[in-house]
Amino acid sequence: MQFSSALLETAVNEFAKLPGIGKKTALRMVLHLLKQEASDVQHFSDVVAKMRTEIRFCHRCHNVADADICSICANSMRKQEIICVVENIRDVIALESTQQYSGTYHVLGGVISPLDGIGPSQLNIDTLIHRTQKEETCEVIFALSPTIQGDTTIYYIQKKLPANIKVTTIARGIAFGGELEYADEMTLARSLQNRLPVDSYVSSK
Amino acid sequence: MQFSSALLETAVNEFAKLPGIGKKTALRMVLHLLKQEASDVQHFSDVVAKMRTEIRFCHRCHNVADADICSICANSMRKQEIICVVENIRDVIALESTQQYSGTYHVLGGVISPLDGIGPSQLNIDTLIHRTQKEETCEVIFALSPTIQGDTTIYYIQKKLPANIKVTTIARGIAFGGELEYADEMTLARSLQNRLPVDSYVSSK
Structure with missing residues (x-):
């Protein structure tokens, strides 16, 4: 030009x-x-x-913040004993937009990916472990992408968490509006394996 | 969000x-x-x-400029007696990128479009007429989009230009890589009407 x-x-x-x-x-x-x-x-x-x-990053959960602590961590109305582990800030915004979650977050800054040269030390994993040990955390929810890297990260962190903490992951299954015949085998197999009683499915709608 | x-x-x-x-x-x-x-x-x-x-706008041609006069108008190597009339600055950039044109420009700032409430007075038409009268212009080339509005604008301006000036418009025809069967009737009819001798076509390639 x-x-x-x-x-x-x-x-x-x-x-x-x-x-x-x-x-x-x-x-x-x-x-x-x-x-x-x-x-x-x-x-x-x-x-x-x-x-x-x-813009600063929250000392506690590494989310974007206007102060030392982000507005979610500073909000006493939110369940501070529940931590949702996500990859990045975009995921926090996506989950917040559902208006269904009232706990806190922990932003890892990525997932373990040896091929890209990203090991556990480059992610905010130590601060998460430290946080669960120091605070009275009762549940850690993993909301990572369903990839090999995501699953590796969950496996790595889970082993390091205190034994008394409940560890969960967001459900994998067929997305709303998704067509069964186009779903990949892995998703279909997992959604069959983790099938839900119809009662809980209808009531959650 | x-x-x-x-x-x-x-x-x-x-x-x-x-x-x-x-x-x-x-x-x-x-x-x-x-x-x-x-x-x-x-x-x-x-x-x-x-x-x-x-960023300023050239006093002479209304193109973007870093000074009172744009770098094209200020360039004595360019043919100052040829004016290419375009709709906007993007068109100047597109034409300059061909590196085939060595004259000057005149940016109208739009085309006459009564439906959108754009009349001749809102466009840089007066300055163009004034320029052709004051300078020793020998040719005005219209490079407007081939629409009703573009054609109306050409017709309006042409009547106001001094009679001794050569007035031309860029060729309308089938674009390079375009398929004949998908061309609209107007384009096809015009390209037939304004057909070129094969000699000039081959030498211009």
Whole structure:
């Protein structure tokens, strides 16, 4: 692409660094911003800079926070003795959006994946173990992706947790709206193995 | 979406205002920036603010510029007596990327479209007429989209241009790689009507 303005080119290149954004989409964004009020664009710019410098990560659960402790950990209405272990912040947002969970979280920052060079020491596993030992945790729920890496991570952490803690994982099965014939064998086999009494299925609906 | 950080939520909302960006993509961008070095994010923020305040529009052709006159108008190597009339800045970038055009441009800022409430007075038509009268323009090339609005705009402007100026439009026809059977009737009829001698076709390849 040939730009007749160096300022425009620099801005397009910066936007093109964002994930999933090519040069053409970046140009569209920049030209959109160029049409907005100067004060709105200044606000956009300020919000981005402020977000990076001021967002912190919760000392307890590693979720994003505006203070030392995130709003979920600081909320006394939530069941602090239940910990849901997730891979990243996006998973916290997804689970929070269900409005069905009232415990706390622990963000691992990834899953154990030797092929990608990610071992247990690079993840927030030690702080999770420490937390379950220090606090009066009664349940740890694993909400990791159903992959080999996810299962390995569950297996590794489970062995290190205090023996008196209940350890569960979110159910694997056929998703709502999913068609049986297109489900993979592993999912189908597991959903058969972990079949539910119809009573509990109907009442949970 | 439920965010546990107000800073994160504000940043996601700002990104979601960009064209074609939904909340999920915005979140992905914000989390990407959160992982970058603070200095890189500060640079991104600065570039956006600077772009909006410092980019100007060329007094002569209304293209984006870093000064009063854009780099194309200021370039004495380009044929200043040829003007290519385009709808917007994106079209200038597209034409410049072909590296086949050595004249100047005139950005209209849209096309005449009564249904959308866009009349000639809202477009940079007066400055074009004025330019052709004042400068020694020898050719005006219309490079507008082949729509009713585009054709109306060409017709309107053409009547106002000084009579001694050559007025042309970019060729309409079957695009390279396009299949004849899928071309619409209008395009096919026009490409037949404006057929080229094989000599000129082969030599222009």
